Structure formats: C-alpha cells, structure tokens
Amino acid sequence: MPTAPDQPLHTDTSADAGAIVISVDAMGGDLGPAAVVAGIADSAAKNPALHFIVHGPEAQLGALIAARGIAERCTIRHAEGVVSMQDKPSQVMRSGQATSMWSTIESVRNHEATVAVSCGNTGALMAVSMIRLRKLPGVNRPAIACLWPSRNASGFNVMLDCGADIKADAPDLMQYALMGTSYARNGLGLARPRIGLLNVGTEDHKGRAELKAAHELIAAAAEAGQFDYVGFVEGGDLPSDRVDVIVTDGFTGNIALKTGEGTAKLIADFLSDSLRSTWRSKLGALLAMGALRHLKARIDPRRVNGGIFLGLNGTVVKSHGSADATGVSAAIGLASQLAQSGFQDRLAARDASVPQSGQDAPLGEIEGGNHS
Amino acid sequence: MPTAPDQPLHTDTSADAGAIVISVDAMGGDLGPAAVVAGIADSAAKNPALHFIVHGPEAQLGALIAARGIAERCTIRHAEGVVSMQDKPSQVMRSGQATSMWSTIESVRNHEATVAVSCGNTGALMAVSMIRLRKLPGVNRPAIACLWPSRNASGFNVMLDCGADIKADAPDLMQYALMGTSYARNGLGLARPRIGLLNVGTEDHKGRAELKAAHELIAAAAEAGQFDYVGFVEGGDLPSDRVDVIVTDGFTGNIALKTGEGTAKLIADFLSDSLRSTWRSKLGALLAMGALRHLKARIDPRRVNGGIFLGLNGTVVKSHGSADATGVSAAIGLASQLAQSGFQDRLAARDASVPQSGQDAPLGEIEGGNHS
Numbered sequence: 195m196p197t198a199p200d201q202p203l204h205t206d207t208s209a210d211a212g213a214i215v216i217s218v219d220a221m222g223g224d225l226g227p228a229a230v231v232a233g234i235a236d237s238a239a240k241n242p243a244l245h246f247i248v249h250g251p252e253a254q255l256g257a258l259i260a261a262r263g264i265a266e267r268c269t270i271r272h273a274e275g276v277v278s279m280q281d282k283p284s285q286v287m288r289s290g291q292a293t294s295m296w297s298t299i300e301s302v303r304n305h306e307a308t309v310a311v312s313c314g315n316t317g318a319l320m321a322v323s324m325i326r327l328r329k330l331p332g333v334n335r336p337a338i339a340c341l342w343p344s345r346n347a348s349g350f351n352v353m354l355d356c357g358a359d360i361k362a363d364a365p366d367l368m369q370y371a372l373m374g375t376s377y378a379r380n381g382l383g384l385a386r387p388r389i390g391l392l393n394v395g396t397e398d399h400k401g402r403a404e405l406k407a408a409h410e411l412i413a414a415a416a417e418a419g420q421f422d423y424v425g426f427v428e429g430g431d432l433p434s435d436r437v438d439v440i441v442t443d444g445f446t447g448n449i450a451l452k453t454g455e456g457t458a459k460l461i462a463d464f465l466s467d468s469l470r471s472t473w474r475s476k477l478g479a480l481l482a483m484g485a486l487r488h489l490k491a492r493i494d495p496r497r498v499n500g501g502i503f504l505g506l507n508g509t510v511v512k513s514h515g516s517a518d519a520t521g522v523s524a525a526i527g528l529a530s531q532l533a534q535s536g537f538q539d540r541l542a543a544r545d546a547s548v549p550q551s552g553q554d555a556p557l558g559e560i561e562g563g564n565h566s
Numbered sequence: 567m568p569t570a571p572d573q574p575l576h577t578d579t580s581a582d583a584g585a586i587v588i589s590v591d592a593m594g595g596d597l598g599p600a601a602v603v604a605g606i607a608d609s610a611a612k613n614p615a616l617h618f619i620v621h622g623p624e625a626q627l628g629a630l631i632a633a634r635g636i637a638e639r640c641t642i643r644h645a646e647g648v649v650s651m652q653d654k655p656s657q658v659m660r661s662g663q664a665t666s667m668w669s670t671i672e673s674v675r676n677h678e679a680t681v682a683v684s685c686g687n688t689g690a691l692m693a694v695s696m697i698r699l700r701k702l703p704g705v706n707r708p709a710i711a712c713l714w715p716s717r718n719a720s721g722f723n724v725m726l727d728c729g730a731d732i733k734a735d736a737p738d739l740m741q742y743a744l745m746g747t748s749y750a751r752n753g754l755g756l757a758r759p760r761i762g763l764l765n766v767g768t769e770d771h772k773g774r775a776e777l778k779a780a781h782e783l784i785a786a787a788a789e790a791g792q793f794d795y796v797g798f799v800e801g802g803d804l805p806s807d808r809v810d811v812i813v814t815d816g817f818t819g820n821i822a823l824k825t826g827e828g829t830a831k832l833i834a835d836f837l838s839d840s841l842r843s844t845w846r847s848k849l850g851a852l853l854a855m856g857a858l859r860h861l862k863a864r865i866d867p868r869r870v871n872g873g874i875f876l877g878l879n880g881t882v883v884k885s886h887g888s889a890d891a892t893g894v895s896a897a898i899g900l901a902s903q904l905a906q907s908g909f910q911d912r913l914a915a916r917d918a919s920v921p922q923s924g925q926d927a928p929l930g931e932i933e934g935g936n937h938s
Contacts, residue, residue, distance in 0.1 A: 394816070394820040428821075455802055463717075469857050
C-alpha cells in the first residue's frame with residue numbers, strides 16, 4: 195500500500211508533479227559515468243514515473259545523457275569533484291563539499307529527491323549521509339541492509355548491519371530488528387517478517403554477552419513490532435527459509451556478506467571450468483544453457499545490487515562499486531520501490547516512537563500507516 | 567619430512583610397533599557408529615600403517631567391526647556413555663568420564679594414540695580436550711583450524727579460529743598465525759605459508775582496535791616465523807590464492823565457515839533444480855555428468871572434513887556431526903597425515919618457545935626440526 199511522501203517534492207527541477215525523483219551520483223563507480231548513465235536509461239525505460247537528478251561534471255554527463263536520449267528525464271547537477279575509493283571518510287567529511295557524492299546527498303536533504311543512489315566509496319558515502327541527513331531520533335548506529343539470495347518465496351533475505359559500523363551493542367541490535375522489519379515489509383512486501391539474530395549456535399546460552407542481552411530485547415519487542423522472532427540463527431541459515439531478516443553487527447555482517455559472495459564466485463568459476471573440460475561437457479552445457487542462465491540470474495549479485503542505509507533522515511542506496519548498467523538499474527529499481535512505498539516516512543515514524551527499551555512502543559499502530 | 571614422535575607408542579594395544587595409532591570416537595555422530603566404522607574400514611584399506619582404538623559399547627562395535635573384516639586393525643575400548651549434541655560442555659566436563667568421547671581423548675593423553683578423531687558435540691569435545699590434554703605452554707586460547715576450498719595450488723586455505731572460543735585478543739590472534747603456519751606447513755606441505763588477518767577492509771586504518779594491534783604483532787613475527795604476512799584480507803579472499811592461512815576470532819570464523827557452507831549448498835541445490843527443469847537441460851546434465859561430478863568433488867564439504875584443535879598437548883580432529891563414511895575417512899586421513907608428519911611435536915616445540923610479544927623467538931630454527 196504505497197502512501198504519498200509527507201514532504202512535497204520541489205518541482206523547480208524539471209520533474210513532473212507526482213514523479214518519483216531519484217538523486218544519482220554518476221561518479222565514483224569502477225566503470226565510470228557511462229555505466230551509471232546506461233543504468234539510468236534502463237531504469238527510465240522500465241518506469242515512466244521516474245525522474246533523475248544526476249550529479250557530476252556537466253559537460254561529460256550532458257553528452258552521455260543526450261546520447262541515451264533521456265535528457266528530458268534528467269536534471270544535471272554540476273559537481274567537479276569525485277570521491278575515490280581510496281579517500282578516507284574523514285577527509286571527505288571535511289572537504290568533500292564540491293564532490294558529486296556530496297551533491298547527491300544534498301538533493302535528498304533539500305527534499306528535491308526521495309532517495310539517493312551512489313556506487314562510490316561506502317565509508318565516505320555513509321559519513322556524508324550521516325552529517326548531512328543526520329540520524330533519525332532514537333537511532334544510535336545507522337545500518338546498511340543488504341539482500342541475500344535465499345530459499346524464501348521472495349528469493350531474498352535481508353541482512354543488517356552489513357558494514358556501516360564495526361560494532362553494535364544490544365540496543366543497537368534491537369533497533370536493527372525494528373528497521374529490518376520496516377524494510378522487509380516495504381521492500382519485500384512481507385506483512386510479518388521473521389527476524390533472526392546471527393550467532394555461533396542456536397541454543398540460548400551461546401555467544402557473546404551483548405547477543406544474549408539483544409536476544410531478550412528483541413524477543414520482548416516482537417509482539418508490539420508485529421514481527422516473529424525466531425531466535426538465534428547461524429551462518430548456514432542466511433540463505434534459508436527459516437528467516438526473513440538477519441540481525442548482526444556490521445563487522446560480522448560484512449565478513450559474512452563478502453564470504454558468501456566470494457564462495458558464490460568460486461563455485462561459478464569452478465562450474466565454468468568443469469563444463470569447458472571435455473567435448474561432452476561442452477555439448478552438455480550448450481543443451482543446458484537455458485537452465486544455467488536461470489541459475490546465474492538467481493544468484494547474480496547484480497540482481498540484488500544495493501545496500502540500503504537505514505536510520506537516517508533520508509534513504510540512501512549504496513550500489514556495488516563494480517556495478518555495470520544492470521547493477522545500477524537494479525539499485526535504482528530498489529530505490530524507486532522504496533520511494534513509492536513511502537518507506538522513509540514509515541521508518542521515521544516508527545523509529546521516532548521507539549523508546550530505548552523497545553518494550554512499550556505501539557509499533558503496530560504506527561506501522562499501519564497512520565502518520566501525517 | 568616426517569619425524570618420529572618423541573613419545574613412544576604403548577604397544578600393549580594390538581598396534582604393531584611403528585604403526586600410526588588413531589583414537590576414534592565411534593559414537594555421537596548423527597549417523598551412528600555404523601558410519602564411523604565404515605569410515606575406519608575405508609581408511610584401513612587405504613593406509614596399511616594405521617591402527618585404530620575405537621571407543622563405544624563393546625558388543626555393538628564388535629559386531630560392526632567384525633562385519634567389515636577389520637578386527638585385526640582395531641582395538642575396542644568399551645565405553646557405555648554417549649555425549650549427545652544437546653549436552654552442555656560444562657556437564658560433560660563434570661560427569662562425562664564414562665563416555666566414548668572422554669575415553670577417545672584419554673588414549674591420546676596416555677600416549678596410546680597420536681591423534682583423536684570424533685564426530686561428536688564440538689563444545690563438549692573441546693572442553694574434554696582442554697581439561698584432559700591441557701593447553702600447550704604459552705597458548706592462552708586454543709583454536710579450531712578448518713580447511714576451505716580455494717583457488718590455491720593445494721585446493722585449500724586454512725582458517726582459524728573456526729569456533730573454539732567466541733573471542734580473541736591481539737596476542738591470541740598472533741598465536742593463531744603461528745599455529746596456522748605450523749599446520750599449513752605440516753598439513754598442506756607449504757614451506758612458507760602466506761598469512762592474512764580477516765577484517766572488513768584491507769587498509770591499515772580499518773577495523774577493531776584488537777585487529778590493529780594484532781596487525782602489528784603478526785607483521786613483526788613474520789620473519790622469525792618464516793611466513794609471509796599479507797596483511798588484512800576480506801571475506802571475499804577466503805577462497806582466494808592471495809593467502810594460505812586466514813586468522814580470525816572464533817565467532818567471526820564460525821559465522822564465515824557456516825555462511826560459506828550454506829552458500830555452497832544453496833547454489834548446489836539451485837543448480838540441481840535448474841538442470842532438472844527441462845528435457846534439454848536433463849540431457850545436457852547427462853552429457854556433462856563427469857564434469858559436474860568433478861565440480862561436486864572440488865567443493866564437497868566431506869572432502870575437507872575435519873577441524874583440527876590446535877594449542878593442546880595432543881592433536882584432536884573434529885569431524886562434522888553429519889559425516890558419513892566418506893567424511894569420517896577424510897577426517898582420519900587428515901589425522902594420519904598429521905600423525906605421520908610429527909606435527910604435534912613441532913607445534914609443541916614452536917609454541918613453547920614463543921614469548922608473548924612474539925618478536926624474538928627463533929622460530930625458524932625450531933621449525934627446521936631440531937627438537938628431540
């Protein structure tokens with residue numbers, strides 16, 4: 195049930211009234227602005243309601259956008275500077291005002307756009323998002339939520355935090371459970387998500403002290419939060435259909451995410467080697483090509499491209515640095531889905547009302563959408 | 567270069583002088599003693615130098631062993647009790663003396679066997695191993711080392727700790743680097759292993775405080791320890807050929823291990839689904855069957871079955887609880903390789919001489935084998 199954003203879009207850009215405006219950082223990705231603009235063109239063709247504010251060097255972007263025939267769908271916002279993958283977040287925070295990344299976040303801060311998308315340096319993007327958008331009231335540590343291929347009906351689980359912060363205390367983990375619930379409801383359409391807390395075993399006595407404390411906090415918040423708490427889950431449960439949202443600290447989440455990606459890549463490469471090894475297997479691969487393509491699509495990281503920054507006054511989608519046009523388009527697709535569902539307003543309403551204990555908030559009523 | 571163990575084998579069992587004696591817990595695995603005895607029979611056929619002390623209920627084991635025709639290769643050690651997967655380590659430590667697991671460790675403690683193998687409850691096995699074998703001098707936290715399928719020439723990387731302890735301080739991580747070096751040298755035959763420290767980024771300023779401290783300690787120990795320190799590695803590097811040994815705390819290592827296994831299983835299942843989806847893909851799969859079998863073997867967790875407990879006065883191999891005969895045989899194969907290489911004696915000599923700072927130990931000379 196999409197609801198209208200509570201902040202009116204400023205229509206002094208070339209956006210039509212009622213359009214969804216996405217702010218896109220054209221710079222900072224490994225493949226350069228051509229891949230980003232190609233992804234924008236793909237998204238524009240798929241969804242006529244989208245308008246884009248594209249940030250980067252005006253002359254370069256103007257040529258790329260004109261070549262794609264999408265000039266009417268895009269507003270170019272000139273920015274000379276580019277944040278590189280090597281730049282330290284602290285540097286960018288101090289002196290990154292002239293970069294395309296900063297400008298991209300600024301459009302969300304100014305309510306010109308509903309969601310920002312960038313392929314750039316994650317640490318810098320989080321740092322700029324934090325200081326320009328600021329944390330939602332009641333949120334101590336923002337988180338990055340990622341989608342994970344799974345056996346679920348939707349094909350995905352959500353994991354957070356995937357690396358916004360290197361640690362999380364028990365109240366942070368409880369907050370992640372609430373933010374993850376909102377995201378699964380609005381991003382994956384799950385009315386009552388199942389939440390699990392990542393640990394090294396499923397027994398109640400296992401794990402670190404903060405996990406045992408978080409276990410109690412999340413269990414106590416489940417009824418009011420309208421989610422099902424399945425308790426501790428293990429690394430093997432990440433792609434399972436036991437759980438929809440996996441809560442963990444950003445250190446562990448980042449290691450798990452990259453381990454899963456690395457394992458998938460290893461197996462794909464081994465499979466490719468094996469199928470090329472004999473003429474019989476080559477012929478077999480040719481016959482099975484449709485099936486193998488289907489498999490590739492199911493586990494393609496580009497299909498799940500886009501980590502979401504949660505817990506800020508504005509939604510930011512972080513695309514993989516190596517994203518190509520397909521990857522950028524996937525990230526924009528996720529951004530527009532969240533924009534259309536009024537996700538940010540629901541999240542803000544929910545989080546603002548959650549006391550630190552997390553036990554007494556009437557979350558169910560808030561999630562129902564009765565916010566102005 | 568295998569060296570003779572410095573402790574004579576007690577030949578009052580039916581072991582031949584010069585035989586490698588492996589102590590095997592027949593109970594506690596998910597598939598029961600029949601699978602374990604089948605694994606022993608497979609190992610016995612492969613390696614005529616092996617003798618086994620098999621622990622569990624005498625009548626039951628006697629029948630299984632006789633049926634496999636390996637009675638001459640096995641000594642049965644009667645134990646009535648079985649440690650279940652649900653038993654808490656603390657309970658087993660207090661009152662597990664009559665269990666097959668306890669008896670299995672006891673044979674290593676008494677120098678009747680060189681290595682112990684069990685498919686049972688990991689926590690209980692570590693607890694019993696700790697109190698009966700005790701930690702090596704200079705080791706604060708023992709670790710579990712696991713093999714990981716990789717792009718390396720050997721086909722494997724080593725990761726530790728995979729879950730012996732839920733935390734590790736900087737000196738523990740440095741100790742893991744040294745123990746992992748010994749294991750890679752003796753278990754994988756790598757003269758000068760490359761060591762990496764698992765983190766959320768490869769830049770020096772990234773990660774938790776204890777990781778930055780460990781980074782300095784390990785770098786300083788590299789020359790004396792005769793390993794190459796490659797610095798921080800990420801989750802995606804686990805299956806890479808950048809590194810041979812990945813050092814991390816037991817919480818992170820356990821999550822990464824299970825995430826990798828879960829991802830591999832998900833992809834294998836998706837592949838199987840895809841290949842069954844049409845008649846063309848079924849025919850293709852038939853033609854490519856040899857190649858697909860080769861792939862399966864390369865990533866088969868049974869092939870890499872066996873976590874090694876490092877840092878104790880004795881070597882213990884933990885097999886997967888779900889191991890079948892192939893898995894048990896793989897674990898015994900690893901155990902016998904370590905027994906034959908004199909691994910435990912080298913490790914003990916090395917660890918005993920490493921001061922806490924890790925900077926001044928003449929590890930190279932020790933590792934060369936000049937210990938009596």
